[in-house]
Amino acid sequence: MSTQCNCKMISAKEIDEIKQGLPAAATIEDMANFFKVFGDFSRLKLLYYLSKAELCVADLASLAGMQASAVSHQLKTLRLNRIVKYRKEGTVVYYSLDDQHIEGLFELALTHLQENR
Amino acid sequence: MSTQCNCKMISAKEIDEIKQGLPAAATIEDMANFFKVFGDFSRLKLLYYLSKAELCVADLASLAGMQASAVSHQLKTLRLNRIVKYRKEGTVVYYSLDDQHIEGLFELALTHLQENR
DNA sequence: TTAGTATATGAACAGATATTCATATAAGGG
């Protein structure tokens, strides 16, 4: 065994061990896309409001200080990722959370931020 | 009370109730930035490898199929967000996770993805 | 010192993305 750096010299066995139990690349990509949804200030704000109450688009826009159009675009993203669900009542569409794990995600993030202050 | 849509007509009291317990805008922004770090395929891949072993830049590049430079750039992002830590040994820099909650984050994401298949 | 290796960094480019604006759809009231 030389004193040389063992970088780029991981054995096939070690590579196998490291890759053992890792999700498939497609799964990791799905996960990245899932986290990406939460990685935006506007969307996260909307989700926080929805964690408190079922709200229509106009109310969300008013609370978040956004245009209804921008809210609608973001809600579409949240819908496509099955993070919110909606209910129509006349011309009004009420949105609410469609995921039980969101509060858990928020808490994990807050814990991380507090520990690193 | 009219039959009119109550959008944009939330009372000050309701607004207060909804905003009650919400983190400050700056905190929500911090959270969004935290999630953003996980919202990228390359970074998530690197974090998965690091969850299995302490690894140097070259090994990470080899495992992830990325250039060392790209890995280094991403590791900087992870360092700045205090998600990984490093240890120097000669010219080699070994990286490892610096957050106990990452596995929890991964599990939450996986759970969400599995429930919506 | 000189050469070689591991990592980091800055600039530049390409691709992604959030917002805005204009417009479309859809439902209700008059």
Place this chain on the structure above:
DNA sequence: CCCTTATATGAATATCTGTTCATATACTAA
């Protein structure tokens, strides 16, 4: 019917972001 309101959608734009390439730094060995 027409008019208004609530929401959705498409295109355009400006900003952000990840990678690459070239180069710099830092450490080791000879």
